[in-house]
Amino acid sequence: MYRAPVEEIAFTLKHVAGLEEALEAGLFGDLTSDLVDAVLGEAGRFASEEIAPLARVGDEHGALLKDGKVATPPGWKELYRRWVEAGWNALSGPEAYGGQALPTQLAMATQEMWNSAAMAFGLGPMLTMGAIEALDKHATEDLKAKYLARLVSGEWMGTMNLTEPQAGSDVGALRTRAEPAGDGTYRLFGQKIFITYGEQDFSDNIVHLVLARLPDAPAGTRGISLFLVPKFLVNDDGSLGRRNDVFCSGLERKLGIHGSPTCTMIYGDGFAGAEPGAIGWLIGEENKGLACMFTMMNNARLAVGIQGMALAEAATQKALAYANERRQGKAADHAGGGMAAIVHHPDVQRNLLTMKALTQMARGICYACAFALDMGRVVRGGEAGYWRERANLLTPLAKAFSTDVGVEVASLGVQVHGGMGFIEETGAAALYRDARIAPIYEGTNGIQAIDLVTRKLPLGNGEVVHAYLDELVAIAAAARTAEIAELGEAADLLDRALEDVSEATRFLQDRFAAGDQQVLLAGATPYLRLLSLTAGCAYLARAAVADRSEARAALCRFAAENLLGEVAALKQRVIAGAGSLAAAARALIAE
């Protein structure tokens, strides 16, 4: 059973991401290192003791739709109520609406724990958080007054409605219509798919944020507006009014996250009995809906990265526990006559260390990104821009690398369990199933990589990434001067990887300047992995230097010697892979 790694998370936030120094500089006001520990400790207790025990029933029972109503798994409704009552939903919400306004770092750290414990449960609040952010930044005061406090408390939940059958990655292709009613409201008509927690029994009301087109909107992404569409209309006194014309017409049968209802939502079919059309209110400006969504997109992408890392953590814990329990065969380093626990076998150790290293590498990247997001808000002047751009740079890494790691680590976790890994009762298989969605939703990992090379590398005339690389170089230098014997050649290997990263980065920036789109697109995914592996390994080094523990240094050395070698190959793929890709791809295209 999952136990929240509270100390590891706190350590990563404080000493790898940089929170400790920022706290000491007073950048986060009253927040102290002890308070961080206290919050994480309480969250860890809730995740381990309250959520984790209900993960399996969620997977086995799933969410069910009957007569337009969704029943979440047994016990989950009460779990959500306890979770809200403990105040967890309000952790990072705006103070004006009852939130605690704690830094994103803490929101993400608690999300790690909810998702490790049960990703299908943690997913719902993640979307509410996105809705809060979008409304807080873009909604009118009237709408905020009506909706925000109850979203912040968790009394109501929020959803995000983007995807339509013909509009997935290409959101510009969406067709849902929003017609002005003449009274400042709109009537929405259309179908949305893959809507997470689109219908549920956790909350009395559901606040849908919906992308739709006005009648005269231009085609493509410039003609998309954002609307608030509540499940129940809200009277001026705050009581619930009549049912709005938005309904769940079906749930998807999915590979994983069974406890999370994935809904097809129908807007404006007249099911509510009144005049057809779901009543909605505009958020932000007309035709600027995508920009409104983008303000929350960074957080949502980071949050999905956190999910990937959270599943990797859960899979690593499970595999490690099993490997220390299960006895098979003899092992050289195991004294005694009987069978050794399989953790003594080098091949099993290699799997476990790979899992552990990748998880911590992803954690370092995710929390460095969260730290940058917070710094962008708390520091003043030009430095704020520096941190905002850092967050922009790290977001695709956090999302794509961590979710790939989630899949890889969950797969290794099944392998460590041997035959038992394939049996559902161990839970290793459930993690392997759940993990698979994270590289897909909130922008596929391919789209993250394209975002990285076409939008993030050019940031600040290319200086944003170079400033980041300089920071990584400094970490490698610090690792060398720390003279920690257990680091072995890690600093040298890191230096070498950083040279490859620099070369690949300059190459792509040159291609960008030359407008060579094909090479950028072909090299995007290898480049994202190359930068992430190197950054992740640098964070392992920073952790080893920070506390000079033998175990951290040994893990960093393991990663440098066993995982960083891929970087040179990735550089080659970035620089020389596009030609062969284009040539070979011709055979793929059906006539």
Add this chain to the structure above:
Amino acid sequence: MYRAPVEEIAFTLKHVAGLEEALEAGLFGDLTSDLVDAVLGEAGRFASEEIAPLARVGDEHGALLKDGKVATPPGWKELYRRWVEAGWNALSGPEAYGGQALPTQLAMATQEMWNSAAMAFGLGPMLTMGAIEALDKHATEDLKAKYLARLVSGEWMGTMNLTEPQAGSDVGALRTRAEPAGDGTYRLFGQKIFITYGEQDFSDNIVHLVLARLPDAPAGTRGISLFLVPKFLVNDDGSLGRRNDVFCSGLERKLGIHGSPTCTMIYGDGFAGAEPGAIGWLIGEENKGLACMFTMMNNARLAVGIQGMALAEAATQKALAYANERRQGKAADHAGGGMAAIVHHPDVQRNLLTMKALTQMARGICYACAFALDMGRVVRGGEAGYWRERANLLTPLAKAFSTDVGVEVASLGVQVHGGMGFIEETGAAALYRDARIAPIYEGTNGIQAIDLVTRKLPLGNGEVVHAYLDELVAIAAAARTAEIAELGEAADLLDRALEDVSEATRFLQDRFAAGDQQVLLAGATPYLRLLSLTAGCAYLARAAVADRSEARAALCRFAAENLLGEVAALKQRVIAGAGSLAAAARALIAE
């Protein structure tokens, strides 16, 4: 829906594995190239038209246990009957018992197709084939006369009973007892788990091959004997007698291959009503049971490798079809104003080409191994030993690399489908689930790697692997002299990879000579992948040279430039990875 790639399989067998030349040399008697095509064509038709349409019902319905009886998925019993009536089970069986005695290559090629179409279905006959082989080689003439013909025809099916709760990878720990009854028969008592098709409704009788211990047997693997235990005893006239004391007490709830019943089997609990004890007959000598199992192990391991590759093929086909259908976004190389099929996006192309290349690389290795197995039987004198050792060398590559590829490619297949990949109805997720068992069963991939470095590299004083590497070097040379422009630098890249393979091989052979077990065990898995990637890429080159097609050359170049780069990193892991592994592993072990 799956379409058997009959021409690709025939091409790989004939021009990559080497069958064409052997046929021309008359090594396979009456077998002609046309007959190979005819057999594969018919098998392809059966797989595509009869098996594939029933894959989904197998996954969704699964096998069910009720009152000790197993019901396979709707339609599967009739499917099995049609498959047997078409003679497919008898393809490679011994002629003396009604088999067609066709080469293993054809048996494996047809298994590829059955497993691509529905792995859970293909798995049953795979085990029958293993039972036939074990009985043909080790059983008495009486037992053969009673059982073999009906196993060869497929009227009865066979099973393999090795695993017990405490004895998985460490088969020597098994406890099932076999007591001599004094009349030449034995009574078996014990529990076996994970028994594939241990109970089913396909066949009237089931022939269980069971590993058990005699009362006075030495501990460990030297005290294991093999027994034949039929579900129904067989009278001297061939009619079925009374029910034997072996029963299925439960089915596992598994991640994938739901149509295949995975049974817990209870021997000797008295459920049959008569005196407790399952009646069994000794196969081979007392305490030599493991050796008997090993004679069929090579084939079974190759067959599981075929499964991994077969799933990769199925996943590639599915993803490619989807990518040509699904339209999202604009693409540079796609004319016209609307959205382009996603196959036009370079990032999608990279995924699809990686899938295609890995699948063909695994296919090359698997059929090269099958070819070597056949050559070991048909050639005379010392050359037979040469081929047998080649097969021994390639077996762990075929098993482990191909099954890892199965998981990787199935995962990429889900990714190419985007959100639809996570929805069960597309079938991409089912392949991802099914694929996950193949790296585990029939010896985990870790065990395959250990077998490779501790038993196969030392074969023939190390000469077996070097002879193989020489062959790969010759392939690279042929690729260079072929002067195929589309190969680009592939020959050079292959040469460089082969140098790394040589260096890693010599390093491990030296460590073997020095008795440095820890380094061998730590480097085993990276070495297996390094050798497999290089061999696989060499087979792509051989294919390109053989038919000088632009598409094959471009695929080889893609693999050389995009997948072979990993080899240098793997070499480093083999040579320098053990120290950091041992150091970091200390933190894994619970006190």
